Amino acid sequence: MSIRLARIYDAPGSDDGYRVLVDRLWPRGVSKERAELDEWAKDAAPSTELRRAFHAGELVGDAFDAAYRTELADNPAVPALRERLAEHPTTTLLTATHDEQHSYLAVLRDVLEGR
Template sequence: MAVQLKRVYDDPSPGDGFRVLVDRLWPRGVSKERAAVQAWAKEVAPSTGLRQAFHRDGLPWDEFERSYRAELAENPALDALRAELARHPVSTLLYGAQDPDRNHAVVLLDELGL
């Protein structure tokens, strides 16, 4: 089983496999058809407060990462997502953030341990 990350704004490709949006909010300007999302796991996204603190208020990355990992540790949706991903040979976690290295999907993938 392989799990990869990709911006939801990038074109879908056959190599994406099972496509899961992991943002709490639907990405602006992207239709459901263009996104080609098979599942929307908004329950595993950072809480609204944490997301706003990071994107709007300038919460440092290390604090965001630590807080998000703490949220995931108590989130039963993480195990549900892990089980769903295990049913597919290839899956892609889709996110809307511009930074490919410092976004919640990077942390989520690490916490999934896949």
């Protein structure tokens, strides 16, 4: 299973495979048709409380990553998501975040890959 990260605002690629939006809120300005999603896994995104703490500057960097990993460890949506993703050779996790490579998606990818 190969997991890629991308922004929902980027045009879908022919090599994206299974496309999963991982955000609690629907991204502004993106229609469901344009997004070309296979799944919206909002339950695997950081909780509202964790997201607010991040945006307020209360949790940044490694502290945020650790808090998110703790949430993921107790989140029943994660094993279910892992099972669905295992059915696809390539998955692209999508977010509205500006830098998907240095966001919670990288933490989620590591957890889904067992790292």
